[in-house]
Amino acid sequence: MSHLADAPLPAGTPTAPSPQQVGPGPGQHAMDPSRLARRSRAQTRVRWELLRNLVRKDLKVKYKGSTLGFAWSLANPMLLLVVYTFVFQIVLKSGIHRFGIYLMSGLLVWNAFSGSVSSACGSVVANANLVKKVRFPLAVLPLSAVGFAAVHFLLQLLVLFVVILILGYNLFGADLLLLVPAGAVAITFTVALSLLVSALNVRYRDTSHLLDVALLAWFWLNPMVYAFGLIQTQLHEWTWVYLLNPMAVVVITFQRAIYDPGGGSTGSTPVLADPGYTFYLEHLAVAGVISLVLLWVGLHVFRTMQADFAEDL
Amino acid sequence: MARHSSAYQRGAASPPWGRRSAAPRGPVDGAAPAGPAAPAALDPATPAAPSYPGAAPPPPGPLDAWGMPGANGAAPAGVPGVPGAVDPVGAPGQVGDGGPAPGSAVVIQGTGVSKRFVSYHNRATSLKERFVRRGGPAGDDFWALRDVDVTIGRGQTVGLAGANGSGKSTLLKVLAGILRPTSGEVSVQGRIASLLELGAGFNGELSGRDNVYLNASLLGLSKREIDRLFDSIVDFSELRHKIDDDVKHYSSGQYVRLGFAVAVHVDPDVLLVDEVLAVGDEAFQRKCLAKIAEFRAQGRTILFVTHSLDLIENMCDRILVLESGSLIYDGNPAVGTKLLRQKLGSLPAEGPVSWEYATVRPQSVAFSPDPGGLPMVQYDPGERLTVSVELDVTEGAPEQIYLHTYIVGQSEVPIWMMETPPGGLAVGPGRHIVDFSVPHLPELLGAFAVKVHVSDATTGAPVTTRRFEELFGVSGPQADGLLKVDYEARLRG
Numbered sequence: 001m002s003h004l005a006d007a008p009l010p011a012g013t014p015t016a017p018s019p020q021q022v023g024p025g026p027g028q029h030a031m032d033p034s035r036l037a038r039r040s041r042a043q044t045r046v047r048w049e050l051l052r053n054l055v056r057k058d059l060k061v062k063y064k065g066s067t068l069g070f071a072w073s074l075a076n077p078m079l080l081l082v083v084y085t086f087v088f089q090i091v092l093k094s095g096i097h098r099f100g101i102y103l104m105s106g107l108l109v110w111n112a113f114s115g116s117v118s119s120a121c122g123s124v125v126a127n128a129n130l131v132k133k134v135r136f137p138l139a140v141l142p143l144s145a146v147g148f149a150a151v152h153f154l155l156q157l158l159v160l161f162v163v164i165l166i167l168g169y170n171l172f173g174a175d176l177l178l179l180v181p182a183g184a185v186a187i188t189f190t191v192a193l194s195l196l197v198s199a200l201n202v203r204y205r206d207t208s209h210l211l212d213v214a215l216l217a218w219f220w221l222n223p224m225v226y227a228f229g230l231i232q233t234q235l236h237e238w239t240w241v242y243l244l245n246p247m248a249v250v251v252i253t254f255q256r257a258i259y260d261p262g263g264g265s266t267g268s269t270p271v272l273a274d275p276g277y278t279f280y281l282e283h284l285a286v287a288g289v290i291s292l293v294l295l296w297v298g299l300h301v302f303r304t305m306q307a308d309f310a311e312d313l
Numbered sequence: 314m315a316r317h318s319s320a321y322q323r324g325a326a327s328p329p330w331g332r333r334s335a336a337p338r339g340p341v342d343g344a345a346p347a348g349p350a351a352p353a354a355l356d357p358a359t360p361a362a363p364s365y366p367g368a369a370p371p372p373p374g375p376l377d378a379w380g381m382p383g384a385n386g387a388a389p390a391g392v393p394g395v396p397g398a399v400d401p402v403g404a405p406g407q408v409g410d411g412g413p414a415p416g417s418a419v420v421i422q423g424t425g426v427s428k429r430f431v432s433y434h435n436r437a438t439s440l441k442e443r444f445v446r447r448g449g450p451a452g453d454d455f456w457a458l459r460d461v462d463v464t465i466g467r468g469q470t471v472g473l474a475g476a477n478g479s480g481k482s483t484l485l486k487v488l489a490g491i492l493r494p495t496s497g498e499v500s501v502q503g504r505i506a507s508l509l510e511l512g513a514g515f516n517g518e519l520s521g522r523d524n525v526y527l528n529a530s531l532l533g534l535s536k537r538e539i540d541r542l543f544d545s546i547v548d549f550s551e552l553r554h555k556i557d558d559d560v561k562h563y564s565s566g567q568y569v570r571l572g573f574a575v576a577v578h579v580d581p582d583v584l585l586v587d588e589v590l591a592v593g594d595e596a597f598q599r600k601c602l603a604k605i606a607e608f609r610a611q612g613r614t615i616l617f618v619t620h621s622l623d624l625i626e627n628m629c630d631r632i633l634v635l636e637s638g639s640l641i642y643d644g645n646p647a648v649g650t651k652l653l654r655q656k657l658g659s660l661p662a663e664g665p666v667s668w669e670y671a672t673v674r675p676q677s678v679a680f681s682p683d684p685g686g687l688p689m690v691q692y693d694p695g696e697r698l699t700v701s702v703e704l705d706v707t708e709g710a711p712e713q714i715y716l717h718t719y720i721v722g723q724s725e726v727p728i729w730m731m732e733t734p735p736g737g738l739a740v741g742p743g744r745h746i747v748d749f750s751v752p753h754l755p756e757l758l759g760a761f762a763v764k765v766h767v768s769d770a771t772t773g774a775p776v777t778t779r780r781f782e783e784l785f786g787v788s789g790p791q792a793d794g795l796l797k798v799d800y801e802a803r804l805r806g
């Protein structure tokens with residue numbers, strides 16, 4: 001059987017160190033089980049550091065070396081403020097006093113929300129190459145999209161505060177503290193929806209189109225360019241249905257916290273929903289519960305679907 | 314068949330080559346050392362008992378031509394056993410390489426791993442379809458992995474080989490935790506760095522520098538750790554002049570260089586590499602192989618896919634061979650590469666496989682006057698001799714087998730041959746004993762051994778051959794010489 005003898009014999013070829021030399025003995029590479037388990041976890045759990053690095057990376061990519069671009073993204077809402085103030089207050093004569101500030105106090109958080117959700121929606125698909133090649137906690141992809149929007153939101157909010165102070169309006173007061181629970185609800189709701197749509201979009205690619213349409217319509221379901229009072233006068237005792245939308249609750253709370261209607265209210269309908277605090281806290285609690293339920297759903301869907309991301313991409 | 318591989322691993326703990334079996338083996342005193350398999354240690358009742366008697370083959374028995382017609386095609390395709398052509402070599406030190414050494418930590422464990430790819434047509438790819446059209450006919454699904462069992466211990470360097478489309482990349486992705494197995498369990502301990510098909514996970518829009526940070530950070534490193542490693546990574550990749558360019562402008566070799574550099578610098582416990590070295594130039598390939606050798610010496614676990622079987626022979630402790638998603642061989646690289654070369658047609662496919670890996674294994678031979686009688690090794694001419702060949706038949710063996718039993722003398726000269734009746738023997742999986750009885754031994758003088766050839770009775774294709782070391786003696790009346798011949802001796806003239 002000559003062919004059996006023809007094959008190269010390993011004994012005759014240069015061989016690497018025999019396995020016995022490298023065996024289980026204490027090599028240079030220390031491996032105790034708890035360390036291994038920890039390192040294993042680090043590749044599957046969402047870590048703050050990783051999230052921070054990803055957000056930093058996104059910022060870097062978006063504003064590749066141009067500080068001007070970054071400044072523009074902050075100034076952009078302020079430009080809107082000027083335009084909208086002109087259109088709504090002077091041209092359309094809407095009854096809302098200091099319309100620009102009113103608009104901005106609601107619009108900033110809405111923009112952060114819709115920006116987060118729509119960029120999170122495409123985040124997994126956009127990083128297909130990473131998803132298919134590296135084992136890492138996939139949830140960081142939608143979460144970093146939220147983080148990216150959150151950074152912009154905080155800076156824009158700061159700019160808005162500065163503008164308000166420059167204009168000499170009231171800003172600091174106990175009502176500003178409402179931002180804390182409202183922010184918490186907003187972030188929970190945003191994260192929940194982001195996880196949900198980012199997972200769905202991997203398999204069902206039309207999710208992003210549907211989402212775009214939905215966000216467009218949803219915009220009008222929040223009292224940002226119109227006064228909440230309008231809804232109250234239209235819906236009466238059914239107002240609570242309108243407020244099942246957590247973003248609407250967040251928006252009216254933000255307005256209550258930031259917007260100061262000043263002394264002379266010109267219209268007949270009140271601009272703010274309620275002069276007190278409890279109204280907001282109660283509705284925030286309901287919105288918070290809705291958000292938590294959605295978060296649970298989002299996490300569940302994401303966890304279930306993420307194992308197939310690499311295959312679906 | 315995956316079960317076989319684990320059986321193999323368990324079997325690998327059998328005594329190393331050259332050590333004499335402790336089990337009592339028949340009557341042949343003073344015979345050559347028994348093969349590595351100690352039949353007494355095998356439990357014939359359980360087919361999952363170690364069916365592969367250790368990675369170390371016995372001393373080479375000369376394999377000779379069969380003289381059988383139509384000898385082509387190795388064991389039938391899809392044989393679940395291990396139809397491996399074995400090269401009867403194997404360093405004694407390689408005995409334990411079929412699985413993790415006892416007591417060493419298991420780093421990669423996959424049990425019954427199967428992966429089915431659902432056909433694109435069979436699943437909804439939009440929400441609209443999801444709700445409008447419910448569940449189409451199932452079909453066209455493709456099993457890329459079937460019931461693969463794999464256990465890799467700390468510090469092993471394992472090569473994964475197989476034809477195109479055999480499921481190597483899929484297995485690697487499943488082990489890397491990137492694809493979910495359709496069934497089965499996978500667990501991997503420690504940090505995994507993977508270089509899967511076509512390079513690393515890079516974002517083309519980012520510079521090399523940012524990609525290094527991103528990738529290392531995804532793998533679990535902190536910014537400070539990456540800062541510390543960064544220069545070393547760039548030096549290894551030799552891409553300092555390119556590091557601030559976008560990765561999308563890298564050549565494929567540069568891309569892989571950077572990917573490999575990151576993967577080996579993140580201090581991985583497990584390195585999974587899929588056929589990426591091929592695009593590197595020779596200098597870089599050398600560098601990578603040196604790095605792999607270094608990892609090996611440090612006791613890290615490496616699993617790599619390659620089509621270069623020479624590389625596997627040189628670098629690996631162990632080879633896994635996949636065929637159509639099934640693990641058909643797990644063990645000695647020299648044996649596995651030969652098996653694969655035969656499968657791929659780079660070695661002639663016909664010819665028997667070494668008996669340890671055959672589907673029908675001649676396990677032992679015994680001599681006695683009567684079938685099943687007391688063993689005896691010394692005979693007088695005219696006495697009755699029964700040669701009993703014990704066969705271990707596994708799943709996938711031919712249904713009808715044919716046995717040729719040669720009695721060989723000195724210098725392997727065949728003295729006579731005994732074969733099974735035409736049509737062959739019908740054997741199912743399990744142990745069988747075939748008795749060849751000689752009612753009257755001729756007047757021979759000497760010690761004789763037995764050589765058994767097994768073939769498929771339907772096709773005539775050889776299955777395996779084994780030459781046993783056991784001897785029996787016939788003490789003919791002649792003073793010397795093999796045969797007793799009647800003659801006269803006379804002085805003439």
Ligand SMILES: Nc1ncnc2c1ncn2[C@@H]1O[C@H](COP(=O)(O)OP(=O)(O)OP(=O)(O)O)[C@@H](O)[C@H]1O
Pocket residue numbers: 311430431455457475476477478479480481482483484
């Ligand atoms: N996402 C997928 N969907 C459907 N089929 C797939 C998918 N990925 C792989 N396959 C199929 O699974 C089989 C195994 O593929 P795999 O990439 O693991 O092969 P391989 O052994 O790595 O081959 P190669 O040597 O060419 O790299 C192939 O037949 C391939 O067509």
Ligand SMILES: [Mg+2]
Pocket residue numbers: 481482483510587588
């Ligand atoms: Mg492949």
